[in-house]
Amino acid sequence: MHIDPQFFLTPPETPRDSFTDAEAAVRRLEALYVQARDFLLQQFRETLVKGRPEARVRAYYPEVRLTTTSHVLGDSRLSFGHVAVPGTYTATITRPDLFHSYLVQQLELLIRNHGVPVLVGPSSTPMPIHFAVTTDTTLSVPQEGVLNFPLRDVFDVPDLTTMDDDIVNGTAGLNPDGSGHLAPFTAQRVDYSLARLSHYTATLPEHFQNHVLFTNYQFYVDEFETFARAALADPASGYTSFVAPGNAEITAADQPLPQVTRMPQMPTYHLKRPGAQGITLVNIGVGPSNAKTATDHIAVLRPHAWLMVGHCAGLRNSQSLGDYVLAHAYLREDHVLDADLPVWVPIPALAEIQIALEGAVADVTKLEGYELKRIMRTGTVATIDNRNWELRDQSGPVQRLSQSRAIALDMESATIAANGFRFRVPYGTLLCVSDKPLHGELKLPGMATEFYRAQVSRHLLIGVRAMEKLRDMPLERIHSRKLRSFEETAFL
Numbered sequence: 211m212h213i214d215p216q217f218f219l220t221p222p223e224t225p226r227d228s229f230t231d232a233e234a235a236v237r238r239l240e241a242l243y244v245q246a247r248d249f250l251l252q253q254f255r256e257t258l259v260k261g262r263p264e265a266r267v268r269a270y271y272p273e274v275r276l277t278t279t280s281h282v283l284g285d286s287r288l289s290f291g292h293v294a295v296p297g298t299y300t301a302t303i304t305r306p307d308l309f310h311s312y313l314v315q316q317l318e319l320l321i322r323n324h325g326v327p328v329l330v331g332p333s334s335t336p337m338p339i340h341f342a343v344t345t346d347t348t349l350s351v352p353q354e355g356v357l358n359f360p361l362r363d364v365f366d367v368p369d370l371t372t373m374d375d376d377i378v379n380g381t382a383g384l385n386p387d388g389s390g391h392l393a394p395f396t397a398q399r400v401d402y403s404l405a406r407l408s409h410y411t412a413t414l415p416e417h418f419q420n421h422v423l424f425t426n427y428q429f430y431v432d433e434f435e436t437f438a439r440a441a442l443a444d445p446a447s448g449y450t451s452f453v454a455p456g457n458a459e460i461t462a463a464d465q466p467l468p469q470v471t472r473m474p475q476m477p478t479y480h481l482k483r484p485g486a487q488g489i490t491l492v493n494i495g496v497g498p499s500n501a502k503t504a505t506d507h508i509a510v511l512r513p514h515a516w517l518m519v520g521h522c523a524g525l526r527n528s529q530s531l532g533d534y535v536l537a538h539a540y541l542r543e544d545h546v547l548d549a550d551l552p553v554w555v556p557i558p559a560l561a562e563i564q565i566a567l568e569g570a571v572a573d574v575t576k577l578e579g580y581e582l583k584r585i586m587r588t589g590t591v592a593t594i595d596n597r598n599w600e601l602r603d604q605s606g607p608v609q610r611l612s613q614s615r616a617i618a619l620d621m622e623s624a625t626i627a628a629n630g631f632r633f634r635v636p637y638g639t640l641l642c643v644s645d646k647p648l649h650g651e652l653k654l655p656g657m658a659t660e661f662y663r664a665q666v667s668r669h670l671l672i673g674v675r676a677m678e679k680l681r682d683m684p685l686e687r688i689h690s691r692k693l694r695s696f697e698e699t700a701f702l
Contacts, residue, residue: 229330236317239306247269270333272303315702411477423516424626425493430491453479498544505625515563515638522591534585535640540628571585571672590617593625631693634694644665
């Protein structure tokens with residue numbers, strides 16, 4: 211430990227090193243991260259015991275840096291793994307242990323596509339003490355006023371200027387040193403979301419799988435646990451454990467799951483496979499606000515795909531309760547993303563996702579081709595922010611729904627799809643008609659109970675089957691170039 215000219219207590223200085231081996235580069239990122247984090251934790255513990263230290267305490271996130279001078283493009287079929295123009299590009303990195311496989315994959319592509327090494331070393335971005343402490347369950351940051359000095363006078367705290375969504379929104383300029391952005395999120399932005407995920411879902415980020423299902427009803431959770439237990443009882447399934455809120459994890463079908471005393475805002479369950487190739491189910495409840503919150507934070511984990519499987523209002527007289535709706539377009543009246551993604555931005559359907567969902571419906575229902583139209587329609591899904599829209603004057607809403615050719619209405623699907631588009635996470639929607647308010651078939655208690663009992667199990671199984679189909683696809687096929695803008699980050 212030394213005191214630098216700016217009177218900071220910092221870890222020992224570490225030079226940048228050059229790597230042509232992605233695995234070795236990630237191991238260096240891990241070592242630098244641990245060094246910085248452990249230094250902050252040590253200083254924090256000493257501060258709690260001994261009081262204010264003699265100088266400010268600071269440690270830096272590690273970074274990876276790439277410089278290329280050639281305009282030669284790599285494999286242009288890929289939507290990621292290369293930079294658009296020559297220059298220097300950097301990314302601050304957090305939790306490289308959690309993102310090990312992801313980082314190795316991204317760096318291997320960069321090194322191969324550009325034929326240059328990457329540099330790894332400390333960045334100039336301080337690591338906030340709050341994010342270092344979240345990795346140690348024995349510590350917590352005291353509230354303002356508990357210590358006899360302001361915490362921010364000694365330690366760095368989260369900085370909103372380094373944890374916004376300017377990169378993914380396409381509004382970020384260059385980094386202060388003139389370099390471009392290598393990754394869609396900064397280290398502080400990732401750390402912020404990792405902490406929020408633990409809070410909202412009551413499960414650790416380490417449990418999240420690459421394939422995420424969102425639902426808006428508890429019934430799907432019950433069916434997911436039933437499916438998970440059956441999968442754990444089948445050695446050929448490939449699934450290894452099931453995690454519930456509170457981080458309770460079982461590996462056998464007959465093991466009990468302890469109940470948490472207070473359920474989180476968005477209860478989340480994980481059916482795990484090696485390499486995070488299992489399925490995560492998030493019960494986001496009803497409404498676009500929760501849908502945005504969940505996807506804002508899960509996006510930093512760079513999942514391979516996320517799908518909405520929930521209930522909707524059928525808008526066509528030809529639909530029946532229990533029919534499926536495969537969204538191929540979205541009418542966005544949720545409003546929660548208007549400032550980040552204007553409503554005039556089209557949200558395209560992704561062919562690979564659509565094929566997987568339609569194939570899953572056919573697999574589970576045993577219907578194919580023209581017969582599949584008996585129970586499933588493809589069309590526009592409208593998402594609104596008013597659950598009681600039926601109580602308003604119907605002339606305006608119904609006219610807009612008719613003009614849009616919408617066939618279903620809910621409160622989450624367009625939000626999840628739009629945030630998938632914004633964050634470059636492949637997305638899709640398969641809904642199940644639970645009521646038809648325009649045709650006098652309202653969701654009433656007796657009808658709902660019978661409907662749920664008959665339909666939820668099959669719908670959940672379709673969602674799982676679609677994810678398994680996507681799992682079997684090469685990653686480069688799922689991550690469509692439709693999701694990439696003119697100048698993109700090289701990292702997925």
